[in-house]
Each structure stands twice: as structure tokens, then as C-alpha cells.
Amino acid sequence: MLTSRPTMPRCSRCQSEYAEGVVYCAQDGEALLPMVLEGRYRLLSLLGEGAMGVVYLAEHMGLGKRVAVKVLRGELSRDSTFCRRFELEAIAASQIGHENIVDVTDLGRTAHGELFYVMELLDGxxxxxxxxxxxxxxxxxxxxxxxxxxxxxxxxxxxxxxxxxxxxxxxxxxxxxxxxxxxxxxxxxxxxxxxxxxxxxxxxxxxxxxxxxxxxxxxxxxxxxxxxxxxxxxxxxxxxxxxxxxxxxxxxxxxxxxxxxxxxxxxxxxxxxxxxxxxxxxxxxxxxxxxxxxxxxxxxxxxxxxxxxxxxLPGGLVTARATTPFPTPIARSAPVSVSPAVTPPRALPSKRGVRWGVAGGVLTLLIVLAGLLSEREPPATAQVAASPAPVRTPTPAPRLRVSIVSEPPGATVSAKGQVLGTTPLELDRSDDGGPWVLSLAGHAPASVEFLPPSGRVEVTLTKLPAPRVPKPPASELKKVRELKPNPF
The missing domain is CATH 1.10.510.10 (Transferase(Phosphotransferase) domain 1)
Known part of the structure; x- marks a missing residue:
């Protein structure tokens, strides 16, 4: 009969395994997982780390709920100032109580004295x-x-x-x-x-x-x-x-x-x-x-x-992702004055009434336009021209598109002094306004003289050597020396 191998304490960084009872890795000092804090929170895996602490994925053993646990690094847990700052971080987040601020639910110490606090798990x-x-x-x-x-x-x-x-x-x-x-x-x-x-x-x-x-x-x-x-x-x-x-x-x-x-x-x-x-x-x-x-x-x-x-933005402030790469400002038209004598009807008209109303409005608009033209132009002999035969519009040929990409991306593409956009960029092939110049900070500009009928143009930009930074004047060096380093 096969038996499952018991889970051995494992270092989250170097993956070294240890015997039961060992809490920290002998090579890099990291906590061995799984670890249980205060009999309630089982640390499962490493989520991230910073200068002050390490964040673990954990599970509340009683509720079976996944949470995140931030543990203050061992060497900092022995410093009273860092400990108090860590406590205040947890207190600050828990006291604000706003939906857009991470929620902190618990604060405690590990068996070896490191401070930790428990917060909601953010999946994003x-x-x-x-x-x-x-x-x-x-x-x-x-x-x-x-x-x-x-x-x-x-x-x-x-x-x-x-x-x-x-x-x-x-x-x-x-x-x-x-x-x-x-x-x-x-x-x-x-x-x-x-x-x-x-x-x-x-x-x-x-x-x-x-x-x-x-x-x-x-x-x-x-x-x-x-x-x-x-x-x-x-x-x-x-x-x-x-x-x-x-x-x-x-x-x-x-x-x-x-x-x-x-x-x-x-x-x-x-x-x-x-x-x-x-x-x-x-x-x-x-x-x-x-x-x-x-x-x-x-x-x-x-x-x-x-x-x-x-x-x-069309439709006001939107919360969904934009479908276009950049927003286009909307031109504001001049305000239109409405005559106060025109009062909209309170009851909804019938469909027939709507049709007659539209027709009457169109007729009124034609009469007004005719009156305006008669005031602007001198009377002349009316001439009736025969309606020309309808002209059949040929079906336009499909537009051919060319993609311009660069390595690295984000280069500005311009032609004849006009900026067309940034790479990756699609252009209409009917535009023969070359050459097309690609420029990117810290790189030598490149030029494309001709575009193919369709397809893709790839341009690799050459990185320029870093410019030599002149030695700052003595006044600025003095200011730098006066700046105190961040103790945290």
C-alpha cells in the first residue's frame, strides 16, 4: 500500500527541505513553509517582499479563508522604532475603513518575536x-x-x-x-x-x-x-x-x-x-x-x-477600458438659442401625428431657407434644370494597411514634420507622404523611405551611448550633502 510522503518544511526561496521542528532556512534565513502563526494562520507561499517585510499567502485555519500576511523582517523586529512603525501601518489601514484602502484585520507576533499583520488577499x-x-x-x-x-x-x-x-x-x-x-x-x-x-x-x-x-x-x-x-x-x-x-x-x-x-x-x-x-x-x-x-x-x-x-470623453466619465489608444478631444459647438415661444407638447402624439409633424417641420425649414435666400440675392429669372442621370459610384478598392513596429517600442513616427503616432502604428498605404522618421529618446533616429503595399515594417533603433554627465557645481553638491538619508 502506497503512503503519501509527509510534507517537509521547505524554504520559500531556495526550496531546501528540513526536518520537523526547523523554522528558518540555514542558508538564507527565510521562513520555512508551511508555518503556523498563533495557531490560526498557516503560511502557504511567498507573494512578495520589500525592504521592511515579506508578504505570504496564508489561510485562516478555522474559517478556511485565504488572506495575506505581512511579516516584519527578523532583524527589524528587534528595533523598537521599526516595530512601532509596522504597528502604525496596520493601525492606519484598519482605522480608515474605506473600500479603496486595503483592509487589515489582525496584528500579532510569531513564535520567534517577529511582528505580523493580516490583511485581505488582493488578487490583481x-x-x-x-x-x-x-x-x-x-x-x-x-x-x-x-x-x-x-x-x-x-x-x-x-x-x-x-x-x-x-x-x-x-x-x-x-x-x-x-x-x-x-x-x-x-x-x-x-x-x-x-x-x-x-x-x-x-x-x-x-x-x-x-x-x-x-x-x-x-x-x-x-x-x-x-x-x-x-x-x-x-x-x-x-x-x-x-x-x-x-x-x-x-x-x-x-x-x-x-x-x-x-x-x-x-x-x-x-x-x-x-x-x-x-x-x-x-x-x-x-x-x-x-x-x-x-x-x-x-x-x-x-x-x-x-x-x-x-x-x-464621449458619454462623460467612463469606468470601462477605452477601445481607442488615446482619447480624442471633442470639439464644442457654439450654443444654440431656442425660441421661448415654442413649447413642447405635454402628451405624446400619435404615430400619424409624428409623421405629419416631421413633414411640416421640413416644409417650414424649406420656406425659411427660401426667404433667407430671397433677402440675400436680387430677384432673377427662375431657371429649371433637368435632373442629371444618377451616377453609379464605383465600389472603392479595399484599403491597404501597413504596420510599423520598432524595437524597442514607443518610438514617435513622423512624416513631413507631422507626428503620426507611436509604434506599433498602422498607416494607410495610400498615404505616400514619406520618408517616415522614427525617433525615441536615447536612440539614434531611423528613416523608412518606402513602405510596401501592405504588411509589416520592422525597425531596430540603435541605442546611443549615455552622455557624460558634467560635475555639478559646488552649490548643488553642498545641497546633496545636507540631505539626510532615509532611516527607513
Missing amino acids: QSLGTLLRRERVLPLARAVPILVQVCRALEAAHARGIIHRDVKSQNVMLVSRGGRPDFVKVVDFGISKMNHLEGEKLTQTGAILGTADYMAPEQVSGGAVDARADVYAVGALTYKLLTGTPPFHGENSFATMLQHLEATVEPPGQRRPELGLPAELDALVVRALAKEPHARPSMARFREELEALASGH
Whole structure:
């Protein structure tokens, strides 16, 4: 009779197996799975890890429910400051109680003293992962995501909690109630809780956050409030709609100096081929103002973003994915005045009445047009021309399309000084407006002189050598030396 081999404790990283009773791997110090915490949560597999903690897929042994468990790394669990920050992260997420913020349900310690907390299991992907694949999101998809991020942060701010690390990696997208891009904001590990400010967990002048999204007051180690999160959401909006952050230097310190001193380039100027509306440029530039008082509130930013989208997307703000690669602004027609003397009938007319009403309206319109023409032109002898014989329109030949792709993708394609789009791009072969020039930052431009009748054109762009970075002036080096490192 065959018997199943008992499950041996296994390292989640190197897959080494150990005898019963061994808890951690001797090679890399990782927890051996399966592991049971406080007799309730069985750790099943590794989901992800960061600088402070490791996240595991787990199961509540009593309820049979799948959850996620974040465990503070062993060496940090012996530091009182890191332990308190970890506890505050769990407290912050659990106290806000908003549908767009990850729900934390339990907090405890392992048998060996490491702190852990239990949160809902999110089956989806981070916004950062989506951006690495899509590069740029159309306005129709980006706005509903950003609106949910704003609502989550508004709820946090109402509780006196400042996130301080808003970025694409901390926005999870899951499917919820038929909505494919339901937002969950995660990782309140460096959040600021105003009602616990007396604990002084952050050193004066310490730099907390991620360089691409940090407000100038965060960079300088100054006082931080909800407007720092507004700045981060402005930077996130910029990245979603252009594919690049507003500032990005050779290293983190160079990027932070740009947040302090450089003038932000409006998104529409960074990517003119995307046709982003001018109102969006103004809104994002305000959110990225150097002075906190010049930025809109989080609620105001969300409201203006929703209003902007409703004016530039068919049917108002949509929550489904856009079917076109980029939104096309809708031209607004001039307002039409309606005579107050015309009152619509209250009762629905019969079908016959509708037919007569339409016919009468057409006749009235013809009479009005005739009167206008008689006023504009002098009287002349009426001439009746014989109706020409109907002309049979030939069936148009099928349109031939040519696909232009590049390696790497995302190159701008232009012809005769006009931007046609970014690769991969389909063109109508009837357009003989070559040569077609492909350009991409950091690569030598390439030119295609002739397109085939149909099919696919593949272009490999040559990467240029990195430019030599001049040594910064002594004044900037002094500023860098004055910046204190992030203790977390």
C-alpha cells in the first residue's frame, strides 16, 4: 500500500527541505513553509517582499479563508522604532475603513518575536506592473483609477493620516463587482498620523518617500501635510498619461534636486503626439507646485479631473477600458438659442401625428431657407434644370494597411514634420507622404523611405551611448550633502 510522503518544511526561496521542528532556512534565513502563526494562520507561499517585510499567502485555519500576511523582517523586529512603525501601518489601514484602502484585520507576533499583520488577499496587479506593460494609459482608463486613489486618500486625510509614499507600486488593481480596475491603496508603512505625532518616530529633517513622487517639502525634510499627497498624485497622473515621471535624474539625489528647483514641463508638451487637453496640463502643473499652498486640495483635484474627463470623453466619465489608444478631444459647438415661444407638447402624439409633424417641420425649414435666400440675392429669372442621370459610384478598392513596429517600442513616427503616432502604428498605404522618421529618446533616429503595399515594417533603433554627465557645481553638491538619508 502506497503512503503519501509527509510534507517537509521547505524554504520559500531556495526550496531546501528540513526536518520537523526547523523554522528558518540555514542558508538564507527565510521562513520555512508551511508555518503556523498563533495557531490560526498557516503560511502557504511567498507573494512578495520589500525592504521592511515579506508578504505570504496564508489561510485562516478555522474559517478556511485565504488572506495575506505581512511579516516584519527578523532583524527589524528587534528595533523598537521599526516595530512601532509596522504597528502604525496596520493601525492606519484598519482605522480608515474605506473600500479603496486595503483592509487589515489582525496584528500579532510569531513564535520567534517577529511582528505580523493580516490583511485581505488582493488578487490583481499593481499599477506599476500595468505601466511597465502598457507604458501609457488613455485618459478614459486613467481617470477612474486616479479618482479612486483620490477618494482613498481623502478618507485617510479625514482621519489625520498622510500616506507620504503614493506611487504606482502602492496602488493595486483588482476586479470587484464587474469593475476590472478597482483600486486598493496599500503600504502605509511611512504614513504620518497626526494624532500620534508626539511619538517622534521620524527624525527632524529625515527624508521619507520615493524620489520620483516626493514633494519639495519632503525632500527638504520640512513639515509635511495632506498637500504632499496631492503632489504625489499629480506626479502619478503625469506618469500614467505620459509614461514618464515629471522629474527623473541620474540618481535619487539628482531627482530630488529637480523636485526642489526645476520647472515642470506640462504633460502635453512632454508628449504632444498624445493630444492631451490643455486643461489637464494646467491641473497637473498646479498639483506639482513647489509651494504647498499653491496646490489644490485632494477633493478639488479629483473634482476637476472628473469635470475635465466628462468634457473630453464621449458619454462623460467612463469606468470601462477605452477601445481607442488615446482619447480624442471633442470639439464644442457654439450654443444654440431656442425660441421661448415654442413649447413642447405635454402628451405624446400619435404615430400619424409624428409623421405629419416631421413633414411640416421640413416644409417650414424649406420656406425659411427660401426667404433667407430671397433677402440675400436680387430677384432673377427662375431657371429649371433637368435632373442629371444618377451616377453609379464605383465600389472603392479595399484599403491597404501597413504596420510599423520598432524595437524597442514607443518610438514617435513622423512624416513631413507631422507626428503620426507611436509604434506599433498602422498607416494607410495610400498615404505616400514619406520618408517616415522614427525617433525615441536615447536612440539614434531611423528613416523608412518606402513602405510596401501592405504588411509589416520592422525597425531596430540603435541605442546611443549615455552622455557624460558634467560635475555639478559646488552649490548643488553642498545641497546633496545636507540631505539626510532615509532611516527607513
